[in-house]
Amino acid sequence: MKAFRSLLSLLKRYGPNSRSLAEHPRPPTSSAWSGGGDAVQIRFGVMRILARIVLYPLACVALMTALMTSVLSYTALEFESIVYLIPVLICATQWGLISAIVSIVGSAAVADFLFIPPVYSFAISDPQQILEMALFLLVALVTSNLAARLKKELDTLRRRELEIQNLYEFSRRLALCSTAGDLLKAIQDYLSIHLGCEAHLIHLASFDAGHVDGIQDMVPQPIAREAKEMVAAREPRSRLVTEPATNSQWALKHITTTMAEHGVLAVNLGQPAGPGTDKLNDRIDALLLEAGATLTRIDAAVALAKANMRLESEILRTALIGTASHELRSPVAAILGTASVLDQMLALQGDEKVRALVEGMHIEAKRLHGDIQNLLDTARITDTGVTARLVWTDPADIFNAAIRQRALRLGAHKLKVDFDPKLPLVNVDPILLEQAIGQLIENAVKYSPVGSHIAVVARPEDGEVVLSVTDEGVGLTEEEASYLFRRAYRGRRHLGDLPGLGLGLWIARIFVAVNGGTLSAHSPGPGLGTTMSIRLPVAPNITPELVPLSDAQSG
Amino acid sequence: MRKAANTVLVIDDEPQIRRFVKAGLELYGYSVSEAENGTTGLNAVAHLRPDLIILDLGLPDMYGDEVLNTVRSWSNVPVIVLSVQVDEEQKVNLLRSGADDYMVKPFGIGELAARCEAAMRRYHKAADKDPLVRTGPLAIDLVSRAVTLDGRRITLTRKEYRLLHLLASHLGLVMTHNQLIKDIWGNSSPDNLQYLRTLIRKLRQKLEADPSQPALLISESGVGYRLEQNPSPSSKSSQ
Numbered sequence: 099m100k101a102f103r104s105l106l107s108l109l110k111r112y113g114p115n116s117r118s119l120a121e122h123p124r125p126p127t128s129s130a131w132s133g134g135g136d137a138v139q140i141r142f143g144v145m146r147i148l149a150r151i152v153l154y155p156l157a158c159v160a161l162m163t164a165l166m167t168s169v170l171s172y173t174a175l176e177f178e179s180i181v182y183l184i185p186v187l188i189c190a191t192q193w194g195l196i197s198a199i200v201s202i203v204g205s206a207a208v209a210d211f212l213f214i215p216p217v218y219s220f221a222i223s224d225p226q227q228i229l230e231m232a233l234f235l236l237v238a239l240v241t242s243n244l245a246a247r248l249k250k251e252l253d254t255l256r257r258r259e260l261e262i263q264n265l266y267e268f269s270r271r272l273a274l275c276s277t278a279g280d281l282l283k284a285i286q287d288y289l290s291i292h293l294g295c296e297a298h299l300i301h302l303a304s305f306d307a308g309h310v311d312g313i314q315d316m317v318p319q320p321i322a323r324e325a326k327e328m329v330a331a332r333e334p335r336s337r338l339v340t341e342p343a344t345n346s347q348w349a350l351k352h353i354t355t356t357m358a359e360h361g362v363l364a365v366n367l368g369q370p371a372g373p374g375t376d377k378l379n380d381r382i383d384a385l386l387l388e389a390g391a392t393l394t395r396i397d398a399a400v401a402l403a404k405a406n407m408r409l410e411s412e413i414l415r416t417a418l419i420g421t422a423s424h425e426l427r428s429p430v431a432a433i434l435g436t437a438s439v440l441d442q443m444l445a446l447q448g449d450e451k452v453r454a455l456v457e458g459m460h461i462e463a464k465r466l467h468g469d470i471q472n473l474l475d476t477a478r479i480t481d482t483g484v485t486a487r488l489v490w491t492d493p494a495d496i497f498n499a500a501i502r503q504r505a506l507r508l509g510a511h512k513l514k515v516d517f518d519p520k521l522p523l524v525n526v527d528p529i530l531l532e533q534a535i536g537q538l539i540e541n542a543v544k545y546s547p548v549g550s551h552i553a554v555v556a557r558p559e560d561g562e563v564v565l566s567v568t569d570e571g572v573g574l575t576e577e578e579a580s581y582l583f584r585r586a587y588r589g590r591r592h593l594g595d596l597p598g599l600g601l602g603l604w605i606a607r608i609f610v611a612v613n614g615g616t617l618s619a620h621s622p623g624p625g626l627g628t629t630m631s632i633r634l635p636v637a638p639n640i641t642p643e644l645v646p647l648s649d650a651q652s653g
Numbered sequence: 654m655r656k657a658a659n660t661v662l663v664i665d666d667e668p669q670i671r672r673f674v675k676a677g678l679e680l681y682g683y684s685v686s687e688a689e690n691g692t693t694g695l696n697a698v699a700h701l702r703p704d705l706i707i708l709d710l711g712l713p714d715m716y717g718d719e720v721l722n723t724v725r726s727w728s729n730v731p732v733i734v735l736s737v738q739v740d741e742e743q744k745v746n747l748l749r750s751g752a753d754d755y756m757v758k759p760f761g762i763g764e765l766a767a768r769c770e771a772a773m774r775r776y777h778k779a780a781d782k783d784p785l786v787r788t789g790p791l792a793i794d795l796v797s798r799a800v801t802l803d804g805r806r807i808t809l810t811r812k813e814y815r816l817l818h819l820l821a822s823h824l825g826l827v828m829t830h831n832q833l834i835k836d837i838w839g840n841s842s843p844d845n846l847q848y849l850r851t852l853i854r855k856l857r858q859k860l861e862a863d864p865s866q867p868a869l870l871i872s873e874s875g876v877g878y879r880l881e882q883n884p885s886p887s888s889k890s891s892q
Contacts, residue, residue: 427737431759432669438761439677446680467759487742487875489830490847492854494865495872502871517865523850528874529741 150193155201158185163208170213177213179234182206186238190245198242206235264292265388272392278360281396282353285389289365293378296366299353300325317364321348325362328352338379340371347375349382355390357397416480423473430470433463461506465597468540472601475533476585479608486527486612493521493556493563493634496528500535501554507540510548518557522636530609531632534617537606538567538630544596545628546571558636566631573628574621582619583607591624610634658684659773660701664694664720665709665735670758674707677762678769691715698724704776705769708752709735710743718750725751731772733765741875745829748876754826771825771882778822786821789884791860791869793821802860812837813856816849817880820870825882827873853878 162185170177182205190198210220214227222228268288275281282299289297298316317325324339328350337350347367353360365382367375437460444453478484494517501508501515542552546569553568574582578589588600603617610617615634621627661683665671668689675685686701688694691712698706706724710717721732734747734755744755753772756765784796790803798814800807809817815837819828834845837852853872857864868884 427758428667429669431737432667432673434759435670435673435677435762438763439673439680442677442680442762464759489875490850491874492850492872496874498866499872499874501866515866519865523847532874 151197152200154193155185155189155197156204158188159201159204159208161185162205163212166213177209179205179209179213179230180237182209182234183238183241186242187245190242191249194249195243195246198246199239202235202238202242205238206231209234264288265385268385269388272389275392275396278358278393278396278400281389281393282360282363285363285385288385289382293381295368295378295382298364299361300364301361317348317366318343321350321364325350325364328362329359336379336383338371338375345370347371349375349379351382351386353386353393355394355397357394357401360393412480416477419473419477423470423477426470427467427474430463430467434460434467437463464506469599472599472605475605476601479605484530484608484612486530486614488525488527488613490523490525491528491531493517493524493565496526496532497535497554497556497565499528500532500539503532503536504539504543507543508552511543511546512549512551514551514553516553516555516557520558521556522558522563524563524634524636526613526615526634531613531634534606534609534632535565535567537602538632541602541630542567542569542571542628544598545569545592559633561636563634563636564631565634566629568627568629570627573624573626574619575624579619579621583617658682659704661685661705661707661769662688662694662697662701662703663707664688664691664697664712665707666690666711666713667709670709670735673762674765678766680762681766681769683769691717691720694720695723698728698730703730705773706730706732707735707765707769708732710747711737718747721747721750721752729776731769731776733768733772735760744876745831748827748829749831767825767882771823775823775826786824788821788824788880788882789869790862793817795822807859809856809859812852813859816852816856817860820878820880824880827877827879829877831877833877 159182162182166177166181169175182202186198186201186205189201207220210222210231211218214222214224214231216223222231268284271284271288272281275284286297286299289295300316300322316322318341320341321339324337328337329352335352339348339350340346341348346369349365349367351363351365353363363386367378369375437456440456441453441460444450444456497515497517501513539552539554546552550570552570553566555564555566555568557564572591575589575591578591581587583603585604586600587604588598592598603619607617610632613634615632617630617632620629620631659682661678663671663674663685665674665687666689671687671689675687678685683705686697686703688697691714694706694708694712697703708717708720712720717734717736721734724730724732729751731753732751734744734752735758736743736755737758747755753775754768756768784794786793786795792801793799795818798818800809800814800817816833819833819836830846830849834840834842834849838845838848853870854864857867857870860869861867869881871879871881873879
């Protein structure tokens with residue numbers, strides 16, 4: 099019985115290993131490994147293994163012995179111990195090394211007892227027979243070892259093949275997935291069918307909406323809590339968590355792509371932490387890696403579709419704005435012209451009261467014209483883009499043209515002009531730049547009190563020309579300073595009392611940028627005024643002083 | 654000498670624009686006729702023999718420059734072009750094709766009347782042979798080449814005088830960069846624009862009360878320069 103006990107210890111060592119080699123899926127719940135009422139199941143498993151390594155080999159040996167006995171009794175053949183290699187090989191290839199050893203021991207015992215003289219005794223009289231028996235044991239051990247190893251390799255190969263087949267099936271299914279939902283369902287199915295793992299996807303929305311109860315229906319509370327933490331920490335990878343109640347290991351995988359966040363996949367690995375769970379975890383990771391590319395593709399397609407939709411509506415809106423503005427421009431031009439005629443008539447008649455009304459009408463119509471122009475410019479920028487037609491220009495001329503255009507609007511402010519007489523020429527598109535400066539002046543007028551100063555400065559600085567407009571107006575908050583140049587941004591402070599579309603500075607920034615310049619805003623704080631500066635690069639060798647004047651020589 | 658009532662022909666398809674131009678120019682003593690497209694406009698030019706044409710570029714039946722070229726093929730009547738576009742290249746091309754000046758919509762009637770006056774003056778100048786051009790404090794004798802500012806003689810270099818002469822003989826009208834460069838330097842290499850800018854600066858130093866805010870030598874962005882005919886003393890700035 100000593101031999102039997104050592105066999106049992108062997109069984110304990112190889113047991114879990116042989117189990118993980120099994121191709122059959124484990125039951126999806128993990129309870130078999132921890133619950134008290136499952137002892138029967140464990141005992142059943144032990145019996146099966148015991149049959150495989152003891153009962154079957156011994157049965158083989160018995161069968162062989164019966165065969166041998168009948169053959170020897172009807173023929174004149176001599177007994178050869180080599181025939182017992184047959185059951186040994188069968189056991190080695192069918193049930194592995196241990197059953198092979200059992201069959202070797204059994205064969206040796208039976209052969210010695212029944213066939214080797216003296217018969218019916220374990221003693222061996224002939225030294226030749228002893229040698230033969232020893233050889234048999236050696237050969238049987240070596241061949242059974244080789245055969246068992248072969249079987250193991252074959253098993254591994256077969257399992258790999260199955261795994262590959264499963265993965266192939268999986269990737270075929272992935273290819274058919276058109277939404278992230280399909281894909282995650284496919285992963286869940288794969289995990290439960292092929293790995294026998296219970297898997298749940300916990301959507302982000304469940305966390306956001308605080309539906310922790312809903313999550314708890316799917317996974318135990320500690321797992322849900324852990325998953326929530328993971329999302330909150332924006333952890334890109336995975337976590338292994340042990341659930342204390344059942345002592346089973348859960349793998350949590352954060353499913354994200356660069357474009358979207360889908361949630362956390364919680365997989366019940368179904369056993370306490372150990373090499374087995376690591377292996378499973380690796381397989382799940384491999385699976386998610388496989389699915390990752392598909393998920394990215396799906397997310398990209400979704401993002402693209404959304405962007406396309408936005409773009410289409412943007413194009414439509416731009417076209418609409420363009421057409422509408424164009425149609426509006428003529429009547430506004432007519433109103434402005436008519437107002438100027440009225441003004442002239444009233445000036446002739448000396449009717450100053452009505453003249454003031456006409457001036458109000460003129461200013462409003464002019465503002466409307468400015469808004470329409472901004473909408474048209476926006477449509478132009480969005481639609482075709484703007485390109486600068488560069489010509490050598492005196493920056494002071496651009497500034498003056500912008501000021502002249504807005505003489506009426508500037509009437510209520512005190513304008514201070516300071517242009518450096520040594521301003522270098524700049525190679526720019528004067529029309530675009532004039533519009534940009536015009537926007538800065540209009541903003542200065544709009545956001546500063548009547549009667550305050552507006553300073554316009556043009557000076558060279560560090561190889562650049564700086565054109566700035568400074569007012570004594572409302573200034574900028576930090577938020578306003580950072581969003582100022584965004585399209586359609588309007589400071590919250592002014593939404594109620596000052597009209598506008600929030601396009602002016604956005605347009606100005608683009609018009610300056612296409613000229614190779616930069617536009618920036620600086621304010622000491624709310625209520626402390628604002629300075630808007632345009633910086634334009636100057637070609638180093640082109641300054642008025644360096645331009646040869648043939649005129650100077652001749653005249 | 655100007656005729657008692659100069660006839661202006663307005664060719665524009667938009668009635669509301671014609672209406673205010675007519676009412677406005679009549680205040681300035683012009684007699685105004687209207688045409689709503691290029692064909693009737695050209696007929697009217699032939700029959701009415703107007704003293705000035707105001708031509709809109711966005712006509713339904715013909716391109717504005719077609720009308721301009723047809724008119725120019727038999728008449729040198731002054732033409733002022735109206736445009737909604739802010740395309741400076743188009744303006745330059747029209748000026749080259751023989752337009753005397755342009756107005757960008759929206760415009761006030763005062764500006765238009767001033768341009769009409771300037772264009773008409775230039776048209777009649779050829780016959781008047783009056784050599785003296787006056788604007789604000791500036792007087793230029795185109796024959797004796799004497800330039801005075803508030804009665805003081807101003808010495809100009811040859812090129813400065815050439816530039817001032819060109820602008821003065823088109824008083825109140827825009828001269829394109831190319832027209833000026835060609836006349837002064839004899840060629841129109843784009844590099845010469847820098848010489849022109851520098852020359853203008855030097856001239857402003859001599860003529861303007863405040864050279865940084867010129868009242869006489871006005872730049873039209875991307876197009877050219879004009880010598881202002883009724884300069885307002887530059888009082889906007891309070892230094």
